Amino acid sequence: MKNKLNRLLDPDISKKEQDGIFEEILKKKLDEDLKAKWQIKLLQEYGITRNKTNDKKKFFSSKYFKILLATAACISLIIVTQLFNTAASDPQTLAQQYLYEQEILHPGVSKGFSDENQTRTLAILTFNNKNYLQSIQYFQNLETQTEEDIYYHGLALLLNNQYAEAIMKFKTMNTNSNRYRQELNWYQAIAYLLDGQHNNAKIQLKQIGNTDWNYKNAQQLLKELNEK
Numbered sequence: 368m369k370n371k372l373n374r375l376l377d378p379d380i381s382k383k384e385q386d387g388i389f390e391e392i393l394k395k396k397l398d399e400d401l402k403a404k405w406q407i408k409l410l411q412e413y414g415i416t417r418n419k420t421n422d423k424k425k426f427f428s429s430k431y432f433k434i435l436l437a438t439a440a441c442i443s444l445i446i447v448t449q450l451f452n453t454a455a456s457d458p459q460t461l462a463q464q465y466l467y468e469q470e471i472l473h474p475g476v477s478k479g480f481s482d483e484n485q486t487r488t489l490a491i492l493t494f495n496n497k498n499y500l501q502s503i504q505y506f507q508n509l510e511t512q513t514e515e516d517i518y519y520h521g522l523a524l525l526l527n528n529q530y531a532e533a534i535m536k537f538k539t540m541n542t543n544s545n546r547y548r549q550e551l552n553w554y555q556a557i558a559y560l561l562d563g564q565h566n567n568a569k570i571q572l573k574q575i576g577n578t579d580w581n582y583k584n585a586q587q588l589l590k591e592l593n594e595k
Contacts, residue, residue, distance in 0.1 A: 458568075458591040462560040465584050471526065473519055483510060494519055499527035514540065518547045525554060530562035549580040556585065565592055 473491045490505035506512070506520035521536035537555045545551060556571035569592055575585040 458565070458588055458595060459560055459563075461588060461591055462557050465581075465588075466525070466557050466561075471522060487516065490516070491519070494523055497526075499523045503527060503529075514545065514547070518550070522554065525558050525561075528561075530558045533558045534562065534564075549575070552579065553581045553585065556588070560588065560592075565595070568592065 473494050475491070486505050486508050490502050490509070493499075493502040493505060502523045503520065506516060506523065509516055512520065517536060517540055521533050521540075524530075524533035524536055534555060537551055537558065540547065540551060552571060552574050556568050556575070559565075559568035559571055569589060572585045572589050572592075575582055579585075
């Protein structure tokens with residue numbers, strides 16, 4: 368290449384030869400630039416370097432390293448899945464999952480301008496905003512609680528992790544004639560389970576008939592409790 372560069376200095380060089388040399392220099396330059404770009408791309412995206420003596424070895428090292436990472440990821444996924452399934456089979460964990468898998472909302476706000484209705488409205492609004500502690504306080508401030516108030520007061524206690532208090536509140540309602548009978552059977556069973564009262568939870572779950580709400584989930588909880 369040095370000789371060709373010196374040839375360009377010759378004043379007698381023909382234009383054809385001059386163009387040929389320039390073309391060769393340009394091609395070499397483009398090839399080097401392209402090679403450099405690909406070396407950077409291979410290094411950044413695939414971790415592959417192209418040393419003269421270790422090209423093949425490093426290529427295969429990178430390849431097998433990726434296979435090793437993929438295998439490790441698959442193994443980790445299997446382990447995590449098994450741990451999750453084991454945790455989900457615990458009756459208390461399963462009860463917690465059932466409690467929070469569906470959003471619980473009060474159907475609507477009360478109407479009226481009395482202090483009692485304003486307190487009830489605030490109890491409902493804070494319940495639907497998931498501020499259960501505040502909702503409990505508003506429900507407690509009601510002078511007279513309706514059937515609906517007692518039910519949602521109990522739910523607020525349950526959702527605020529006050530399981531023993533929720534059980535006591537639910538017990539004040541007549542589950543046989545109450546319009547919330549199916550819901551009470553279910554949520555009281557959940558409260559018993561989360562409070563660690565497994566025997567009472569079993570009794571409550573057995574009261575859920577095969578046409579009642581959450582019957583299948585109740586049977587699953589009973590199965591887990593019996594296997595514990």
